[in-house]
Amino acid sequence: MDERDDTVETVDSVLAALSDPRRRQLLDLLAEQGEATATTLAERLPVSRQAVVKHLATLDAAGLVSVTRVGREVRYAIRTAGVNATAQWMAALADDWDRRLAKIKRVAEAAERDSRSPRHD
Incomplete structure (x- = not known):
């Protein structure tokens, strides 16, 4: 797989992950807090902790969050690499249009x- 294929795969997974409004909310919360646990995030949303964990797994698979384990606690934070690759692809698309x-x-x-203009026939 070459670099272009990697970029396409990254963009596809990022756009798929961002297609869900709840996942976008999670990213917004992580942007505010810097780092948080699934429990802390679930307290701010009208969904269960299990639903938050599933959404965070999707964001992790897309490369949009990092996962750090500290003892029994799992902390999540935003990773910008996937977003940056997608933003660059979208900017190139916009430039082409x-x-x-x-x-x-x-x-x-x-x-x-x-x-x-007048015609001279």
Whole structure:
């Protein structure tokens, strides 16, 4: 697997993980708190601790959170690498669309100018 395949796989897993609003809420909470346990996060959401753990596992698999074990306690924190790769991919996609739309605009404006100019037949 080459670097491009790795990037596509990362972007796919990040977008899939971020598609769920509850997982986005968990990331927001971790951004506020820096590091938290599943129990602490579950106290702030209207879901069970087990549901939070499942969502955190998905975020971990996508590379969006890190997991640290301290004794019996499991702490979660945000990892930015997956988000950064996805943001770069989205920026490149946006740049490509900006170029395409600018070209369409130039062609349309040229056609409009040509239609207004007098014809010498």
